[in-house]
Amino acid sequence: MLTLTFHGHACFVLEGDGRRVIIDPFLTGNPAADIGLDRLPKVDAVLLSHGHGDHLGDAIPIAKRDGATIVATFELATFCGTNGAIVHGMHIGGAHQFPFGRVKLVPAFHGGAVEGDDGSHTTNPCGLVVTLGGKTIYHTGDTALTLEMKLLEGRVDVMLVPIGDNYTMGVDDAVRAVEFVRPHIAIPMHYNTWDIIRADPEDFRRRVGNRADVVILAPGQSLKHS
Numbered sequence: 040m041l042t043l044t045f046h047g048h049a050c051f052v053l054e055g056d057g058r059r060v061i062i063d064p065f066l067t068g069n070p071a072a073d074i075g076l077d078r079l080p081k082v083d084a085v086l087l088s089h090g091h092g093d094h095l096g097d098a099i100p101i102a103k104r105d106g107a108t109i110v111a112t113f114e115l116a117t118f119c120g121t122n123g124a125i126v127h128g129m130h131i132g133g134a135h136q137f138p139f140g141r142v143k144l145v146p147a148f149h150g151g152a153v154e155g156d157d158g159s160h161t162t163n164p165c166g167l168v169v170t171l172g173g174k175t176i177y178h179t180g181d182t183a184l185t186l187e188m189k190l191l192e193g194r195v196d197v198m199l200v201p202i203g204d205n206y207t208m209g210v211d212d213a214v215r216a217v218e219f220v221r222p223h224i225a226i227p228m229h230y231n232t233w234d235i236i237r238a239d240p241e242d243f244r245r246r247v248g249n250r251a252d253v254v255i256l257a258p259g260q261s262l263k264h265s
Contacts, residue, residue, distance in 0.1 A: 040262045043197065045256035047071030047100075048093060048232045049181070050168035051199060052082070055172015058139035060084040062167060062178050065096030071232045073259035076100060083139045088180030089164035090118065090153030093232070099124050108141055110135075116163035118153050118168040131165055140171035145191070147182035149207070168195070174264055177220065183231065184212035188219040197264060198222035198251070201229030202243050203236030210238055214246045224264065225251040 042054040048071050049063045059082045066072045066079065066213050076097050085098045093173060095115075102109050103125035109119045109126045116128035130134060134143035149164040167178045174196040179188075181201060198220050201207035207229050217225050225247060230238040244253040254262055 041174040041176070041197070042261055043176065043226075043264070044261040045226070045228070045258055046073055047230045047258040049088070049178070049199075049201070050096070051178065051228075053169060053171050053176060055140070055174070058083050058171065060086055060139055060169070060171065061101065062086045062169075063088055063096065063180075064101055065093045065151070067097050067189055069093070069096070069232070071258055073257075076104075081105045082107050084137065085109045086142065086167050086169065086178075087115055087119075088147065088167060088178065089149060090115050090156070090160070090162065091150065091181070092154035094181070095149055096153055102126075106110050108137070110137070112144065112162045112165055113151060114160045115205075118156055118160035131163060134168075140169060141172050142170075143168040145177075146185060147180040148185055148186045149181040149183070172264075177222065181207045184208050184216055184219075186219075188216055193221055193222050195220050195222040196211040197224045197226065197262070199228050202227045202238045202240065203230035203232075204238060207236075210243050210246065213243060214250075217247050217251050222251050224262070225253050226256060226262070227253070 115127035116126040120126040144165040147164040177195040178199040240255045
């Protein structure tokens with residue numbers, strides 16, 4: 040059983056098999072977040088798609104608070120490690136089996152600067168393919184539409200896909216991304232946090248049609264998938 044909870048923007052908590060991980064924990068300063076760091080339950084790991092502030096977010100404070108491991112591309116993990124966090128560095132195409140589940144990093148087309156760094160840890164962004172609770176979740180990260188997504192066709196239970204345009208895919212390309220991957224469930228993210236990424240998730244749902252079951256989550260809402 041997988042329980043997936045949306046906390047606004049691109050932040051999700053995944054729970055299964057008695058383990059809990061958070062992806063892209065942008066809570067502090069997030070106008071779309073339903074909770075603050077003080078209300079976040081203890082996590083086993085923090086997974087990061089890239090170092091921009093709206094994704095790196097509270098990763099380091101969470102890791103220090105909970106003794107959790109930050110999993111990220113090598114350079115971003117190194118940055119977090121120099122700031123006192125327990126880290127596990129990986130890179131694109133690599134996978135690792137952790138106590139909570141399996142993580143594989145896949146390509147994403149986006150910027151890679153680490154917020155607040157001097158440039159020495161600038162890195163590639165990534166998508167995250169996480170197997171936990173008997174399900175496989177693909178968090179695309181911030182990305183354009185990529186042909187590499189086709190490599191995941193038929194291998195994903197839940198796809199977390201940006202629709203906000205401007206910095207990432209918009210609805211048009213997000214629909215094509217769902218066509219490429221053919222997940223059982225698609226959940227839109229990275230929209231309506233600010234006006235510049237305003238998008239209509241119902242439009243996304245209509246246009247995906249029967250290609251996948253589109254589940255629209257408001258911040259604080261959860262999906263249970265067995």
